[in-house]
Amino acid sequence: MAEPSFPGRVLIKVFKGVNKVVKWDKLPSFIGVFNLLAFRLELEKDNLHDVYPNVGSQGTPESCPMKDPRYLVTRNSDGLFNKLDEPLMGCTGMRFGRNVSREHTKKPTEEELLTPNPRVVSDQLLKRTEFKPATIVNLLAAAWIQFQLHDWVMHENYDPGTDDIEIPLLPDDTWPSGHMKVPRTKPTAPLSTLDESCPAYKNINTAWWDASQLYGSDEATTMTLRMGAVLGKLKMREDGHTEYLPRDANNLPLTGFNQNWWLGLELMHTLFALEHNAICDMLHEKHPDFSSDQLFDTARIINCALMAKIHTVEWTPAILDHPTINTALHANWWGFLGEKLDKLLGHFSKSEYIQGIPGSGVDQDNVPYSLTEEFVSVYRLHPLIPDNIAFFDTATGSHTKTTPIAELAFQKAQYAIDEKTTFGDAFYSFGINYPGAITHNNHPSFLRQVTTPDGQTRDIATVDILRDRERGVPRYCEFRRLFHMKAPTTFLELTGGNKELADKISGIYAGDLEKVDLLVGMFSEPLPKGFGFSDTAFRVFILMASRRIKSDRFLAGTAWGEHAYTKEGLKWVQDQTMGSVLTRHFPELKPALKGKDNAFRPWVKVGKAAEYKGVETTA
Numbered sequence: 001m002a003e004p005s006f007p008g009r010v011l012i013k014v015f016k017g018v019n020k021v022v023k024w025d026k027l028p029s030f031i032g033v034f035n036l037l038a039f040r041l042e043l044e045k046d047n048l049h050d051v052y053p054n055v056g057s058q059g060t061p062e063s064c065p066m067k068d069p070r071y072l073v074t075r076n077s078d079g080l081f082n083k084l085d086e087p088l089m090g091c092t093g094m095r096f097g098r099n100v101s102r103e104h105t106k107k108p109t110e111e112e113l114l115t116p117n118p119r120v121v122s123d124q125l126l127k128r129t130e131f132k133p134a135t136i137v138n139l140l141a142a143a144w145i146q147f148q149l150h151d152w153v154m155h156e157n158y159d160p161g162t163d164d165i166e167i168p169l170l171p172d173d174t175w176p177s178g179h180m181k182v183p184r185t186k187p188t189a190p191l192s193t194l195d196e197s198c199p200a201y202k203n204i205n206t207a208w209w210d211a212s213q214l215y216g217s218d219e220a221t222t223m224t225l226r227m228g229a230v231l232g233k234l235k236m237r238e239d240g241h242t243e244y245l246p247r248d249a250n251n252l253p254l255t256g257f258n259q260n261w262w263l264g265l266e267l268m269h270t271l272f273a274l275e276h277n278a279i280c281d282m283l284h285e286k287h288p289d290f291s292s293d294q295l296f297d298t299a300r301i302i303n304c305a306l307m308a309k310i311h312t313v314e315w316t317p318a319i320l321d322h323p324t325i326n327t328a329l330h331a332n333w334w335g336f337l338g339e340k341l342d343k344l345l346g347h348f349s350k351s352e353y354i355q356g357i358p359g360s361g362v363d364q365d366n367v368p369y370s371l372t373e374e375f376v377s378v379y380r381l382h383p384l385i386p387d388n389i390a391f392f393d394t395a396t397g398s399h400t401k402t403t404p405i406a407e408l409a410f411q412k413a414q415y416a417i418d419e420k421t422t423f424g425d426a427f428y429s430f431g432i433n434y435p436g437a438i439t440h441n442n443h444p445s446f447l448r449q450v451t452t453p454d455g456q457t458r459d460i461a462t463v464d465i466l467r468d469r470e471r472g473v474p475r476y477c478e479f480r481r482l483f484h485m486k487a488p489t490t491f492l493e494l495t496g497g498n499k500e501l502a503d504k505i506s507g508i509y510a511g512d513l514e515k516v517d518l519l520v521g522m523f524s525e526p527l528p529k530g531f532g533f534s535d536t537a538f539r540v541f542i543l544m545a546s547r548r549i550k551s552d553r554f555l556a557g558t559a560w561g562e563h564a565y566t567k568e569g570l571k572w573v574q575d576q577t578m579g580s581v582l583t584r585h586f587p588e589l590k591p592a593l594k595g596k597d598n599a600f601r602p603w604v605k606v607g608k609a610a611e612y613k614g615v616e617t618t619a
């Protein structure tokens with residue numbers, strides 16, 4: 001919890017008054033950014049909650065000594081030593097924190113868990129009836145966010161059959177086997193009596209922005225991924241002119257985190273593994289004295305920071321296409337001085353407002369860094385996934401095939417790359433395919449009956465509802481109040497005047513607005529102009545997006561500098577973009593990216609691609 005300074009308190013108060021008359025998104029953007037800052041300061045004060053009983057749980061230099069001083073300037077795969085005096089902070093296996101105080105996160109009774117029936121919510125409110133595209137972004141934006149999410153979070157569930165939740169099915173439900181069972185989330189061992197009534201869950205990935213989805217969340221995995229590669233590189237499988245991610249015995253990719261795999265993740269992981277290897281080549285040329293470990297370590301922090309920058313100044317402004325957000329997010333990275341002046345004058349100020357959060361000094365707002373249950377909930381963006389992908393030839397734009405995602409998922413993800421489709425073609429196709437809009441009745445059919453490689457068949461829409469309840473995430477109205485937002489007082493207000501939707505939701509929730517699930521509420525509320533997801537979700541992002549950078553020694557702290565990154569490395573981070581990464585590895589994409597300053601917005605339809613009239617690329 002961070003008590004704001006006097007000017008901060010004034011800012012919060014002023015904008016509380018202003019927002020009674022004008023909402024933040026309607027203000028001119030140079031005022032709106034201060035409104036967002038006021039939100040952030042208030043959220044930092046009230047919405048960061050540790051779930052450990054004492055600070056000792058984050059480890060001490062004595063209980064967890066750093067045996068190899070290399071970790072002063074490079075990341076440890078387990079997430080250790082990011083904070084030197086509390087070395088376990090953000091590590092693999094540490095608990096998810098909370099954005100609301102724990103008395104609001106009680107474990108539900110079985111009745112609360114299943115009311116209203118989550119399968120009914122899935123069937124009536126979430127099931128895709130027709131594909132509704134999100135036309136402000138392309139399909140790379142969907143793949144990117146899942147790729148990032150796998151860097152930050154993942155829960156651990158019980159093995160199927162050990163402790164299942166059985167979801168009652170209505171008589172006409174066609175679910176196979178007639179029984180829908182979902183293994184419960186595994187709670188961590190209680191450390192206090194509070195943990196009994198409000199269980200805590202562990203994050204099986206590191207919570208740091210350390211690209212653990214690519215490099216692994218433990219040192220042993222990282223070593224495996226490097227085995228057989230030289231000069232600090234990640235191992236790839238070469239086949240003619242194409243480099244692929246290597247496979248395990250089950251034909252799943254060998255990478256840092258390979259759950260919930262599909263072609264989108266195949267593309268992202270391949271691209272950033274290639275980028276890692278290109279950074280190693282650059283470093284080797286400039287620093288021929290570097291050992292393989294030094295090359296790996298340095299390339300990893302450069303690659304991680306580049307991804308953090310791409311996410312901050314490219315992905316987020318693409319999906320939240322609003323001038324105030326654009327200004328605020330560029331200020332997060334570059335400060336109000338802006339990119340051009342930062343590059344011209346060099347990094348001279350420690351103020352995050354003047355030159356951005358990187359290098360401005362670590363601050364965890366007096367709460368140990370973790371990602372939170374509420375953060376996971378607002379990232380449940382499964383409607384982004386379409387059911388089919390249309391593929392095109394990069395050179396001619398000719399349509400080559402349209403393939404159901406089910407045939408491009410898990411072990412089959414690499415099958416899209418064949419004699420007709422190169423990686424370049426697949427990237428190009430993602431550049432002009434739309435993801436689904438994050439709204440009602442748009443969860444893909446593929447994910448509403450999906451069998452994962454562990455043999456479980458789940459309806460992810462049902463699971464999305466169930467998990468938030470199970471993990472004690474407040475329902476929509478309470479969630480909004482706890483995030484300092486006004487809760488709606490009627491169903492009609494919730495849906496912004498959409499009577500048909502309001503009546504439908506009211507019917508499902510038996511007229512009790514307080515019972516409306518967070519996800520359902522977020523999908524119902526009217527969006528600010530240009531927004532791809534709800535203002536409610538955005539409040540969590542305002543807080544947590546800055547915190548991910550500001551808490552991290554390798555981004556905000558003492559390890560942000562030439563001594564760790566090298567001069568060339570820092571320049572690489574600051575100069576490269578998603579577009580330059582794509583065209584470095586796939587130069588054939590240049591015509592499609594011509595004139596595009598953001599690779600997550602729909603690309604140019606080259607040649608014959610414009611003739612294709614399928615829903616995948618045509619709004």
Ligand code: HEM
Nearest residue numbers: 142145146149153154155260262376379380381382384463
């Ligand atoms: C084809 C693509 C995808 C597949 C196959 C997939 C599958 C899954 C599965 C099986 C789970 C675990 C469900 C459980 O709790 O039992 C899950 C969780 C989740 N997915 Fe996806 N998903 C996909 C795309 C996405 C995308 C694009 C997002 C957007 C960020 C996303 C966000 C999440 C989140 C936030 C969770 C909860 C993670 C946790 O419990 O820690 N997924 N997904």
